Amino acid sequence: MTGAFPTIALFSGVLVLMGMGVPLAFGAGAAAILMAWTIFGPQSLGLVLKTVYGLTTEYVLISAPMFILLASLLERSNIARDLYDSLAALFGGIRGGVAYVTLFLSVILATVSGTIGGEIVLLGLVALPQMMRLNYNRKISIGIVCAGGSLGTMLPPSLVLIFYGLTADVSVQKLFTASVLPSVVLSLMYLGYLFVCFRLRPDMAPNVLRNRPRLDARQILRGVVPVLILMMAIFGCIYGGITSITEAATIGVAIALVITSARGELNVRMLREALVQTFRACGIVLWVTFGAAILISVYNLSGGQRLVTGWITGADLSPLATILFMMAILMILGLFMDWIGICLLCMPIFVPIVTGLGYDPIWFGILFSVSMQVAFLSPPFGPAAFFLKSVAPPEITLPLIFRSMGPFIAIQIVLLGLLIAFPQLALWLPGL
Numbered sequence: 001m002t003g004a005f006p007t008i009a010l011f012s013g014v015l016v017l018m019g020m021g022v023p024l025a026f027g028a029g030a031a032a033i034l035m036a037w038t039i040f041g042p043q044s045l046g047l048v049l050k051t052v053y054g055l056t057t058e059y060v061l062i063s064a065p066m067f068i069l070l071a072s073l074l075e076r077s078n079i080a081r082d083l084y085d086s087l088a089a090l091f092g093g094i095r096g097g098v099a100y101v102t103l104f105l106s107v108i109l110a111t112v113s114g115t116i117g118g119e120i121v122l123l124g125l126v127a128l129p130q131m132m133r134l135n136y137n138r139k140i141s142i143g144i145v146c147a148g149g150s151l152g153t154m155l156p157p158s159l160v161l162i163f164y165g166l167t168a169d170v171s172v173q174k175l176f177t178a179s180v181l182p183s184v185v186l187s188l189m190y191l192g193y194l195f196v197c198f199r200l201r202p203d204m205a206p207n208v209l210r211n212r213p214r215l216d217a218r219q220i221l222r223g224v225v226p227v228l229i230l231m232m233a234i235f236g237c238i239y240g241g242i243t244s245i246t247e248a249a250t251i252g253v254a255i256a257l258v259i260t261s262a263r264g265e266l267n268v269r270m271l272r273e274a275l276v277q278t279f280r281a282c283g284i285v286l287w288v289t290f291g292a293a294i295l296i297s298v299y300n301l302s303g304g305q306r307l308v309t310g311w312i313t314g315a316d317l318s319p320l321a322t323i324l325f326m327m328a329i330l331m332i333l334g335l336f337m338d339w340i341g342i343c344l345l346c347m348p349i350f351v352p353i354v355t356g357l358g359y360d361p362i363w364f365g366i367l368f369s370v371s372m373q374v375a376f377l378s379p380p381f382g383p384a385a386f387f388l389k390s391v392a393p394p395e396i397t398l399p400l401i402f403r404s405m406g407p408f409i410a411i412q413i414v415l416l417g418l419l420i421a422f423p424q425l426a427l428w429l430p431g432l
Contacts, residue, residue: 006302010035010295025284028341029291032298039302051297052290059246060162060172065282066249067157070112071119072274073256077265080109080122082223088130096198096205098134099144100191102127106148107187110155112230112252120149120387128392137204139404140197142396146377146384147190147408153339153373155183157234157245160339160372163289164365167347171362172245173238178362178426179369182419186370189411226259285340292344300348308349319357323364323420326350327371334375338383342375343368359423366426367419374412377405 010031017027029048036044055061074080084105091097102123109119123145131141153160156176165172198205233255237248260266312322326346333342347368354364376384385401392401419425 006035006039006299007307010299010302014295023287025287025289025291027291028295028345032291032295035302036298044298044301047297047301048294051293055289055293058166060166060244063157063162063246063249064159064285065278066246066253067159068281069274069278070249070252070256072277073253073260073270074109074112075122076270076274077256077260077263079223079226079259079263080105081126083108083227084126084130084223086220086223095202096194098127098131099136099140099194099198099205102131102144103148103187103190103194106145106151107155107183108227108231109149110152111157112227112234119152120146120384121391123149124388124391128388128396132393134205137197137201138396138400140194140204142388142392142401142404143408144190144194146388146401146405147411149387150373150376150384151183151187153376154179154186154366154369156180156238157249158369159285160343160369161365162245163340163343164347164368167343168351168361168365170365174362174430175365176238176245177430178366181429182366182370182415182426185418185425186412186415189415190408193407193411222263226263229259230255288338288340289344292341296345296348309353312353319359320420322353322357323359323367326354327367327416327420330368330371331374331378334372335378336381339372339375342372360427362430363419363423363426367416370412370416370419374409374416377409377412 013031013034014027017031022030033045033048036047084101087101087104088098091101094100105127106119106123109122128141128145132138152158156179158176158179161175161179162172164170165175230252234248234252237243237251238245243251257266260270312325317325330342330346333346351361351364355361376382379385379402382402382405385398385405388401389396389398424431
């Protein structure tokens with residue numbers, strides 16, 4: 001049995017099931033189980049059980065629901081609003097200051113929560129109405145909310161990097177360290193784009209917030225100090241070698257509960273809503289993880305990995321062209337699939353090829369996170385647009401949102417090119 005028949009049968013089956021409305025998780029798992037039963041018989045179902053059990057016992061996977069719960073608690077408290085007010089009081093007097101504050105806030109939220117959708121919803125509720133009230137250019141306002149909110153795919157503690165590390169069997173802590181410098185560069189590129197736009201076209205940010213509130217000690221205590229405590233606790237534990245990522249996430253949740261309680265915001269309803277949101281998100285993540293992992297296990301057992309590896313390595317492409325070809329595949333898949341499914345389907349095949357070509361899988365993980373960030377903004381199914389649309393005013397339509405993302409997608413692709421041309425941009429910090 002060669003890998004050609006399983007390749008055609010498995011992926012055709014998944015596409016047919018998804019076309020019928022079956023979610024990716026169940027479509028991938030069902031197609032894989034049917035294929036395993038057909039080719040290897042009922043004894044092959046032991047592979048399914050072994051795959052699922054192996055995933056459920058991965059210790060680092062516990063960090064995912066902890067970071068999701070942390071993001072849910074922050075979303076339901078007023079910490080982000082107070083932080084935004086504090087930053088606006090500092091920088092609101094600068095032309096474009098509210099846009100700069102929104103970008104800065106998105107970086108802070110990404111470094112605390114590690115999730116994506118929650119940041120865009122928060123920025124859409126907190127920052128977008130402020131920019132629209134001050135007559136900022138709508139495309140700039142929408143673009144910075146979606147692009148800034150998508151930084152969670154790269155900035156630690158990124159769930160994308162956690163799952164990549166789990167799938168590629170590389171250190172998540174090294175991935176976090178490698179992502180810091182590229183994330184800073186991307187944020188500065190966004191900042192530079194905003195600065196150039198506001199200098200060349202002052203009408204994009206016509207109103208300066210002259211009557212902004214003064215920054216006082218109480219505002220700092222409520223808006224700045226809680227976030228600093230969370231950031232210091234999480235990153236101090238991870239990079240200080242005090243705890244693993246899983247314990248750091250749990251400590252972050254505990255501190256968030258203490259802070260929200262001290263602020264008088266924690267109650268039974270808030271906690272219940274945060275837990276329900278966490279359970280729903282984790283249910284989606286875990287089922288997609290199980291389904292895709294079963295699919296790739298059966299596919300590899302059927303010779304699929306050898307087939308794809310032979311196709312790619314036998315195409316007589318240079319190592320650089322091979323990497324570019326993989327990036328193209330990831331971006332195309334990102335137009336139609338969720339990043340979790342792409343990670344679990346592609347990384348077991350791509351990472352051995354990458355290491356065989358002499359490249360560092362840590363570096364490739366950063367490339368993967370940037371490509372998923374591009375996919376997160378790209379039509380027709382860019383999730384960022386739908387997250388923002390769920391909280392945006394009626395006049396903010398989906399076509400307008402997608403048109404607003406063009407310059408920021410271009411900036412992300414430029415960063416991807418820089419990472420490919422200069423791998424040390426990602427590998428310098430881990431090398432220290």
